[in-house]
Amino acid sequence: MRTLKLITRFYGGIFLGNFLVTLSCIFLFLHAGHDAYKIIGILFWYKVITIIMIFYTADHYKKNELYYYQNLGISKLKLLITTSIFDFLLWLGIIWIQLLIGIPAYLSNLFLWSVLLIHLYLYTRK
Template sequence: MRPILLIIRFYSSFFIANFCITLSALGLIEYYGSRAHLIITTLIWYKILTMAVILYTVFIWKKHELYYYQSLGITKFKLIWSTSAIDFSLYLVLLYVTYNNL
């Protein structure tokens, strides 16, 4: 339970930035309406690239805070993998719901 809470604590520091990217993609799907299937692939790559940029920025910005997580047994790889999985899963669910409600 403790590692999950630590990962959530780490993810909460950049959740807003990731969620804004998600909302912009969902807004584009709403804008395109019935032609949204034409941009789905582009939006998925858009999310992947922006997630990479945000994670890179966070790892530079919170370089010293990473030692805190490492001393508690959570590696950088685990932080990257878990936060990316959480964020991308949320993105895909919202993308699916938005696309099916057009």
């Protein structure tokens, strides 16, 4: 439980970047309309590559903080694997919902702005 809490805390720091990528996939899906299934391969690699890029950016800018997690028994590799799997599953879930029922564009917009405002609020609180 403690490990999960710590990994969640680390993920919180890279969530926004990853989530913006996921939302951009939804927008591309919306624009593709009936041909959406044709671009799913491209979106898959787009997501995988951005997950790795965002983690390595975090590794660069938060490298000092990684010693905190290391001293708590959570290695960089464990952080990479767990946050990447979770984020990919989140992406997969949202894409699946989009494929099955289709999220209206206004709802995606509302969701995006809510996430941005929450992050802005949390950032200014820091």
